[in-house]
Amino acid sequence: MNYAWNWSVLFQAPYLGWLGQGIAMTMMVSIAAWIIALTLGTLIGILHSGASGALRLVTGCYINVFRNVPLLLQMFLWFFVVPELLPKAAGTWLKRDLPHPEVVTAIVALGLFTASRVAVQVAAGIAAVPRGQSMAAYASGLSTLQRYKLVLLPQAFRIVVPPMTSEFLTIFKNSSIALSIGVYELTAQTQQIQSFTYQGFEAFTAATVTYMTIALIVTALMTVIERRIAIAGPLARG
Amino acid sequence: MIRIEGLSKSYGDLPVLRNCSLEVGRGEVVVICGPSGSGKSTFVKCMNGIEPVQAGRITIDGEVLPSKPAAAARIRSRVGMVFQHFELYPHLTVMENICLAQIHVLKRGRGEAEAKARALLRRVGLADKESAYPTQLSGGQQQRIAIVRALAMDPIAMLFDEPTSALDPEMIGEVLAVMLELAREGMTMIVVTHEMGFAKAAAGRIVFMDHGEIVEVAETQHFFAQPSSERARLFLSRILAH
Ligand SMILES: Nc1ncnc2c1ncn2[C@@H]1O[C@H](COP(=O)(O)OP(=O)(O)OP(=O)(O)O)[C@@H](O)[C@H]1O
Ligand SMILES: [Mg+2]
Numbered sequence A: 001m002n003y004a005w006n007w008s009v010l011f012q013a014p015y016l017g018w019l020g021q022g023i024a025m026t027m028m029v030s031i032a033a034w035i036i037a038l039t040l041g042t043l044i045g046i047l048h049s050g051a052s053g054a055l056r057l058v059t060g061c062y063i064n065v066f067r068n069v070p071l072l073l074q075m076f077l078w079f080f081v082v083p084e085l086l087p088k089a090a091g092t093w094l095k096r097d098l099p100h101p102e103v104v105t106a107i108v109a110l111g112l113f114t115a116s117r118v119a120v121q122v123a124a125g126i127a128a129v130p131r132g133q134s135m136a137a138y139a140s141g142l143s144t145l146q147r148y149k150l151v152l153l154p155q156a157f158r159i160v161v162p163p164m165t166s167e168f169l170t171i172f173k174n175s176s177i178a179l180s181i182g183v184y185e186l187t188a189q190t191q192q193i194q195s196f197t198y199q200g201f202e203a204f205t206a207a208t209v210t211y212m213t214i215a216l217i218v219t220a221l222m223t224v225i226e227r228r229i230a231i232a233g234p235l236a237r238g
Numbered sequence B: 001m002i003r004i005e006g007l008s009k010s011y012g013d014l015p016v017l018r019n020c021s022l023e024v025g026r027g028e029v030v031v032i033c034g035p036s037g038s039g040k041s042t043f044v045k046c047m048n049g050i051e052p053v054q055a056g057r058i059t060i061d062g063e064v065l066p067s068k069p070a071a072a073a074r075i076r077s078r079v080g081m082v083f084q085h086f087e088l089y090p091h092l093t094v095m096e097n098i099c100l101a102q103i104h105v106l107k108r109g110r111g112e113a114e115a116k117a118r119a120l121l122r123r124v125g126l127a128d129k130e131s132a133y134p135t136q137l138s139g140g141q142q143q144r145i146a147i148v149r150a151l152a153m154d155p156i157a158m159l160f161d162e163p164t165s166a167l168d169p170e171m172i173g174e175v176l177a178v179m180l181e182l183a184r185e186g187m188t189m190i191v192v193t194h195e196m197g198f199a200k201a202a203a204g205r206i207v208f209m210d211h212g213e214i215v216e217v218a219e220t221q222h223f224f225a226q227p228s229s230e231r232a233r234l235f236l237s238r239i240l241a242h
Helices: A007-011 A015-049 A053-068 A071-085 A088-097 A101-127 A131-139 A144-181 A186-197 A200-231 B040-047 B069-076 B094-104 B110-123 B139-151 B169-184 B196-202 B220-225 B230-241
Strands: B002-011 B014-024 B029-033 B055-060 B079-082 B157-161 B189-192 B205-210 B213-219
Touching: A007 A015, A007 A186, A007 A200, A015 A053, A015 A101, A015 A144, A015 A186, A015 A200, A053 A101, A071 A088, A071 A101, A071 A144, A101 A144, A131 A144, A131 B079, A144 A186, A144 A200, A144 B094, A186 A200, B002 B040, B014 B040, B014 B213, B029 B040, B029 B196, B040 B055, B040 B157, B040 B189, B079 B139, B094 B110, B094 B139, B110 B139, B139 B157, B139 B169, B169 B189, B169 B196, B189 B196, B196 B220, B205 B220, B205 B230, B213 B220, B213 B230, B220 B230
Parallel strands: B029 B189, B029 B205, B079 B157, B157 B189
Antiparallel strands: B002 B014, B002 B055, B205 B213
16 A cells, blocks of 8 residues: 555644634534433433323334434435425524534434434333332322332433443434535535645545544443442342 | 232233232231242232333222333332342442432432431341442341342331242252341331241231132231132242141
8 A cells, every 4th residue: 555644734724723613613513413312212212211102102112213314314304405395484494504514414313313212211121120119109199200200210310321322422423424424524624625735645534533533432431320320229130 | 008909910921910809907917828930029019110011900098000010200209129139239339229219209308318227227237238239248248238229218117039949959048037027117018928936926917829829828927827728828838837
């Protein structure tokens, strides 16, 4: 292989700035999408775990649709198709007046997609709480809402932390798909550096190292959290 | 106190309770026994409305239990329930376990709830365990805490579903002792158990169930001396053999 390595391009203007902007955009998109995913996903997961027929069907539909359509396609649908389907005024507003439509769309698409995955984990976590717990809560006169809030969810939460960590890591990786609708996140910026400087290996190495660093930090943080909640109430029983 | 009339229940196509009727008076202790799968657990769960029923009427302290489980919450909070597997909340300390429903259902203040819990814990000899988590306790201790949790609600009656059958033999005594004391104090109790010693010592009447039916209701002495049904006789000979 005949490749002239030149790591210094990464530290030259404007490329260093591009990298920084890319990292900032990746973080911003991921965290904003995660807030949507966590809120909506938890809500849908709880509703889905409840016994009621109609709600279960609706939430089940959401989960199946958003989990099974590829994320890339969902991005395209939200960006190119949905504005055309809306009433004319709303569509125009989305395309013309909304600031940074590609960023907003990426956040929404990634958030809704990840919400379906979060919902599955939350519902599974609630289902993993032994049936007797629900019965004990019920027998003591707690309402359905109290039963969830005081007994089921705190236990489900402990069960769900490890899979949530991996969903959170996945959202960072999936945020790179936002480049397909023109969001200048980390991967897009490195691609741009590569096409300006022809030093693609350096740029992509930098991106790889960044993604891995974020993942390691998140994993370490979640391990600490897991240990904390384990002490605050050991769940020795299967 | 508790009147059950014509109770029938099935899970899907499987009938579990057929036309069961029973009346339990204030301060009475009734033991329910019968072979595995005969519907004993289901029967006591129906009594405080945790399980919906297809037919029948349950009256508790003069109030008819609403057929929708959600509507029965208030009545349910007045009937204590103790389960085979304790069902303490593992994410809460002993004190929090005992206070949860007191605070959220009865709307007691934390101070009042904790005082109540401490008094009851002292009575069952577990005053030093209030800040422990359930998993740090033995089965016998957990079950005594579960009884305390139910008693803290000032129940008008207590239901027990095989409270000692998940315990190691050396811990059964400590739980039965608490139950005996309760019985002597005049608590209305319905107890599903195979502990015939407890039945003889505490129960006024024995209910024998088989295949979802109440086959026999008899005075305790009568039941052990001379059960009137063949099925009860068979059951007794098997259970007393070991
Ligand atoms: N949630 C459920 N869904 C379907 N069938 C059930 C359910 N709970 C109990 N059953 C069935 O109902 C019948 C009675 O069960 P139940 O638990 O009331 O019996 P039991 O007398 O308490 O038995 P054991 O002594 O084993 O505790 C059994 O055949 C059981 O398989
Ligand atoms: Mg049973």
